[in-house]
Amino acid sequence: MTLTKMPIMKLGTHTAMDGRDISFTADMLNDIADSYDPQLAESPIVIGHPSLTAPAYGWVKQTSVEDGTLYVHVGQVDAAFAEAVNSGRYKKRSASIFLPETPGNPKPGHYYLRHVGFLGAVPPAVKGLADVNFAESQGGENAFADFAFDESDSDHPKPQEKTMTEAEQQAAIEAAAAKLAADEVAKKEADFAAREAAIADRESKVKAAEEEKAKAEAEKQKKEATDFADSLVKAGKLLPAHKAGLVEVMVQLGNAPVSFSDGSQTVSKSSIDVLKDVLNTKPVDFSEKSGEEGEKDKDAVDFADGASIAKAATAYQAEQAKAGVEISMTDAVNHIMQGAKK
Missing domain, CATH: 3.20.16 (Serine Protease, Human Cytomegalovirus Protease; Chain A)
Structure with a gap:
């Protein structure tokens, strides 16, 4: 043209x-x-x-x-x-x-x-x-x-x-095409940057919401564990000195599921519920034992005592580590709690 x-x-x-x-x-x-x-x-x-x-x-x-x-x-x-x-x-x-x-x-x-x-x-x-x-x-x-x-x-x-001239026309066409291409590239880059910013903002909001939810859940679990330990102390089933240890054990356990055989059926419960059942039903004897009996039962686990459970779980975890097996504290506590059902 x-x-x-x-x-x-x-x-x-x-x-x-x-x-x-x-x-x-x-x-x-x-x-x-x-x-x-x-x-x-x-x-x-x-x-x-x-x-x-x-x-x-x-x-x-x-x-x-x-x-x-x-x-x-x-x-x-x-x-x-x-x-x-x-x-x-x-x-x-x-x-x-x-x-x-x-x-x-x-x-x-x-x-x-x-x-x-x-x-x-x-x-x-x-x-x-x-x-x-x-x-x-x-x-x-x-x-x-x-x-x-x-x-x-x-x-x-x-x-x-x-x-x-033909050369001027070609130069003008090439200049117009280059400008159009540059504008298109700039537009695409701006659109991409806007999308990336929107995605980053959305991910940031989702992460903040998840962290807030996790924080609220942890606070809820600790309050429930503290309230439960207070009820045991009030009922005379837990010494006040053992309250902090029990709360820590319950927080560490969380709601991890555990399955075990109860007679002819398999029972599935959370670790917290198993621990609560044991501590709510087992009577606690705070009387002093004779030295001979104490020597005999010094390694026994008191399932009504959160600190005793935690100590036994820690010992079991260390024992497995020596054997080359790495287990979590939750698995160690679950293993110890199996003895409560025997």
Whole structure:
């Protein structure tokens, strides 16, 4: 596709068709060129400055800034319209520009090319052409600005068409493709970063909730163990000195399941429930024993005494370790508690 290159704006202060004076800087011209995206909003070539939908006689495909002048690169130009322009029927070339705050601006906050209008006394001899409608100022200072440049006015850029060479066209196409690819990569990277941040935030919240739940469960288990030990002390089944040891054993046991044979059936209970059953049913004798009897039973386990159970479990764990078998404290206590059912 052959593109026609034409100037539409240059540095300096220009008077819009509604009387406003606007000074265009290099940054403003570059903003118009850089912001233009035909895939977002393609600017048409029109007759006059129509305020409503009007026929398009060509389309702006690219924009560029060279030596302080803003150029448009136009393609898909209607043949009859091109003939009318070449024959001199349109003496003025005009640019309509969205200001950063103009309502309907495709890129709010930036200057954006609205359309390029050709102005003349006689419309081109093309079927269906509408009369010229010159745009009026709408929206005060936030309205788009229309600028017309007359070929006879030396203070404004003289509109001269220049057909791009094949090399220039290829360079322009490659530059547009590179910009599009870079924008796409940046968008994908931003989307990926946003997803990663959302996943990390969700995982952090889940982890915090799990930790809070585990903390609450541990506090609940310790309270239940403490309450149970207090009830044994109150019932005379546990010495106060042994209370702390029993609470620790119960906390360590947790709710680990244990199965054992009870006559003709297999019973499955949690370790805590087994320990509670034993301590609730076995009477405790706090009377002193004779030295001989004490010597005989010094290694016996008192299943009503949490400290005695813990001591026996620790000894069993150490015994297994010497034999090369590593077992947990829970397994050691479960092993000791098996003796309570014999």
